[in-house]
Amino acid sequence: MKNKPMEISNLSLVVTDDCNFNCSYCFQKKEKKYMSQSTMEKAIAFFYPYLKKETESIFWGGEPLLAFDNIKYAVNLLQERNKQEKKKIKFYLTTNGSLLSEDKLVFFDRHGFDLMLSFDGLTQDTARKAGSSKRMPGLIKQVRKYPGIVFSVNSVFTPETIGYFSESLRYIIELGVPEIIVSLSSIHPWDQKALDILAKEYERLVEYLFSYYKETGNIPVNDFKIPEGPPRKGFVCLAGQNRMSVTPDEDIWGCYLFHDYLKQKKGSDDYRHYHFGKLDDFIKNHETRYPAVLANYSDLKQDMFFTEREHCFLCRDVEQCSTCPVNAAFSTALIGKIPPWLCDLNRIQRHAKERFLRWTASTPYKSKKKSE
Ligand code: SF4
Ligand code: SF4
Structure with missing residues (x-):
């Protein structure tokens, strides 16, 4: 391939x-x-x-x-x-x-x-x-x-x-x-x-x-904001897929959040898994290095994440949920593991938005100038 x-x-x-x-x-x-x-x-x-x-x-x-x-x-x-x-x-x-x-x-x-x-x-x-x-x-x-x-x-x-x-x-x-x-x-x-x-x-x-x-x-x-276009189905972290990040020490990551999280965990499995290498080395070897490391990033999709209560693919909210796996890892110490209270936070936010959108749909804004 x-x-x-x-x-x-x-x-x-x-x-x-x-x-x-x-x-x-x-x-x-x-x-x-x-x-x-x-x-x-x-x-x-x-x-x-x-x-x-x-x-x-x-x-x-x-x-x-x-x-x-x-x-x-x-x-x-x-x-x-x-x-x-x-x-x-x-x-x-x-x-x-x-x-x-x-x-x-x-x-x-x-x-x-x-x-x-x-x-x-x-x-x-x-x-x-x-x-x-x-x-x-x-x-x-x-x-x-x-x-x-x-x-x-x-x-x-x-x-x-x-x-x-x-x-x-x-x-x-x-x-x-x-x-x-x-x-x-x-x-x-x-x-x-x-x-x-x-x-x-x-x-x-x-x-x-x-x-x-x-x-x-x-x-x-x-x-x-009132969403434009059809609803999105399933969240995918785009780190490495279409974004890259360079740090003061010339480390290359798929997103700056990996730097923020993993710079304190040098030598860990996650560090090795997601690190594209140092800039000079990446410049020389990116043709092999980029696809090899990118394959690790491609698992970062909502339906691959989990909490201690359940796997996200079994959750009724999986299609509307967008959880940054690195943001969650600051609390769980594992990329892709979501703390259960983060699910509760997301649900409260989503319900508030749904309520707001229902209200605005039933009472759309009419510019005063136009209606005069
Ligand atoms: S609400 Fe929680 S369990 Fe459900 S998809 Fe989102 S992060 Fe996963
Ligand atoms: S989901 Fe998080 S780690 Fe992934 S690209 Fe967005 S901010 Fe970066």
Whole structure:
């Protein structure tokens, strides 16, 4: 059988493992490691020919803005290399915002960055960094002045902060954020009490979002967007399949999350199983190395995962479920093993979304201008 050629639509450069925050739920092991410009040169020269006509280029950290000069360097390299073929390369960056400044925003605006700000609303000072919430309203206003930046906020909640969930999202929406991605921390277990609070908080959020939608026609929380196209059947992790990631130590993984999880487990079976090798070695041997390691990634499908209660392929929710197997492994210590409370979290989120979509289907938004 012919090997699948490497075709990448998502290339991540982990520009640093360092961070100037110490968020309570962060799963990353911080190290003062920065990707060098020579690693960027090698990585971009090698991977460029394998990038598809439309590609996402992600700058990941730690806090990537600690390496802003190198991000600029990589963007320039990619654009220089892309002068002839003119592939559509879209840049992405997630930041805690502490180092954002006018000159950086001008750069992101010029290059059409998708900029995601990490901001937890009312729990920012306890969960992320004391005093860091003060600057956020002004910063959000400042970012929104740049039309070239696609702006969103990522908000994380834990069993300890979940009581502030709906109020926090409402606060962020009212600051004018057009899109919010909700992340529920999978580092610490969610007990029944926290799950009950989550269910109630989702009810409050759905009520607020519905009235907001009736008023504006907008749905600013990503999970609640009205789906386009036919429903997806069965989740597949795309690590290695169409995405690759390079780290400051020149390790190659199918997704940056493998780096975050496995860099603390060097020598483990999972490390050997999913590691594509070091950059120099991969450049020399990718024709054999890529298909050999990719075969290990191809097992990462929802129906291959399991919990201690059941196998996912026997679960009635398997077709609607999308669980990142690495995210789950931060809690179970095994890629593909899902903690049962993560299933409960997913179900609560899904039921809230179904309820919201039923409401919006029965009361579609009518623009005031049109109906006048
Ligand atoms: S809900 Fe849980 S058991 Fe069911 S498919 Fe999802 S992860 Fe697997
Ligand atoms: S499912 Fe998780 S590991 Fe797989 S590509 Fe997505 S984020 Fe990466």
